[in-house]
Amino acid sequence: MTQTIPATMRRVALAARPKGAVTPDCFRIEELPMPQPGPGQFLVRVIWLSLDPYMRGRMDESKSYAKGVEIGETMQGGAVGEVIASNHPGFAVGEFVVGPFGWATHALSDGEGVRKLDPARAPISTALGVLGMPGHTAWVGLNDIGQPRAGETLVVGAATGAVGQVVGQLAKARGLRAVGVAGGPDKCRYAVEELGFDACIDHRAAPDAKALRAQLAEACPDGVDIYYENVGGKTLEAVIPLMNVHGRIPVCGMISWYDLGGLGMGEVPGPDRLPRVWRTILVQRLKVQGFIIFDHNDRFAPFEEEVSAMIRDGRLKYRETIAEGLDAAPEAFIAMLKGGNLGKQLVRVSDDPTRGVKA
Structure with a gap:
């Protein structure tokens, strides 16, 4: 199965470190040439992006349990996506995966930290929330x-x-x-x-x-x-x-x-x-x-x-708050830090073809 791959991708980069509260000018949205997977790599079309409070700490320079984001780098974060090109024997085109793909429309991966998802078991967005x-x-x-x-x-x-x-x-x-x-x-x-x-x-x-x-x-x-x-x-x-x-x-x-x-x-x-x-x-x-x-x-x-x-079996319920489009990620992140979400805060970066698949 082949897919049409765009010539460019978009990402949200860290433009400036916050001085106190996060503001929109801490972020910069960029368009870049679409990367091509090399040996042992695959290309993911990001569908769902997770926004989490821990990301605020990654925007600072101070030492923490994980390396922070450098100025000009893509904002870090977990995401769910679809494999659209692959040179990796373990990941095939058309499979759905969750991994550290960042605030972007597309991402390259070598499979580290990535796991496959079964859309028939649960909505794939839950891999970033209640089942993630x-x-x-x-x-x-x-x-x-x-x-x-x-x-x-x-x-x-x-x-x-x-x-x-x-x-x-x-x-x-x-x-x-x-x-x-x-x-x-x-x-x-x-x-x-x-x-x-x-x-x-x-x-x-x-x-x-x-x-x-x-x-x-x-x-x-x-x-x-x-x-x-x-x-x-x-x-x-x-x-x-x-x-x-x-x-x-x-x-x-x-x-x-x-x-x-x-x-x-x-x-x-x-x-x-x-x-x-x-x-x-x-x-x-x-x-x-x-x-x-x-x-x-x-x-x-x-x-x-x-x-x-x-x-x-209905014993555990959950909610998702969804922002539409990658451009909405900075404002949704700022709102989440102020308590603006109910349940898991997500960004729908692109269409989810699995919606409607029943377990």
């Missing part, structure tokens, strides 16, 4: 670090995001009380009415950590056994005094501090240096246990088996 890195992150953080036990109470920040929506539902399936923290009444209503959380607190309606703590205390009458950390900031300050003896805190992210630079390594006005300490916990994998999902690839198969079954 965010879902895997939720599963590992809750099970391996949170070590949930029936009857306990879990609090999760960013409860309706790509990770949080899975954490809460897995906790409920294991017999826990699940309490979310999210931004806005619509998200809180979604968490309770559709995802099955026992309660969800609107952090935007709480003027400070003290007020948020009072609402959380009411929602968690037996204290908090597991705090799944996605956000840092006011939510962390509110939850910490409510933690029970032998409580567990899987440290997944801290999005409220990312604009300080270096995933929280920037200087904070006043005496508070907690962002620096908390970032070290995350990146250095200390206890309270920070974790990076790439250290847990051996846990992907059991995660995928359990969660895909829960999706098929």
Whole structure:
């Protein structure tokens, strides 16, 4: 099977490092000649692009758990695509794959970090969300670090995001009380009415950590056994005094501090240096246990088996927020960092021919 391949491709490059919040002028959209696959390579047409909070840290120069993006380089990110030309014996034209293809319409690959997808098993976009890195992150953080036990109470920040929506539902399936923290009444209503959380607190309606703590205390009458950390900031300050003896805190992210630079390594006005300490916990994998999902690839198969079954039988629900076209990626990314998404934030870069394929 052959496909017509355009003469050019487009990409989003890092134009400037953010100074605080990310702005549109940090990005530059470029048109380039279409690359040709050499020996052992294949060319992918990107269909779905994943936008994730960790990408904010890759825009800075400071040392982290992975190399950052250099000025002028393509923004990094996971994507799902279709193989449209191949000189690789393991990947054939027409196959659908997920891998680190970046913010671009097309990408070359040698197969490293790439896996094939079966559109009949699940929509291919889920390989970037509920059945991909965010879902895997939720599963590992809750099970391996949170070590949930029936009857306990879990609090999760960013409860309706790509990770949080899975954490809460897995906790409920294991017999826990699940309490979310999210931004806005619509998200809180979604968490309770559709995802099955026992309660969800609107952090935007709480003027400070003290007020948020009072609402959380009411929602968690037996204290908090597991705090799944996605956000840092006011939510962390509110939850910490409510933690029970032998409580567990899987440290997944801290999005409220990312604009300080270096995933929280920037200087904070006043005496508070907690962002620096908390970032070290995350990146250095200390206890309270920070974790990076790439250290847990051996846990992907059991995660995928359990969660895909829960999706098929309706026990686990998910949402996707979709921006249309590669040009929309910068604004969608900025909006996501401010909580503008419900569930997984995706960009539809090109047509998905598998939509409508039923499992």
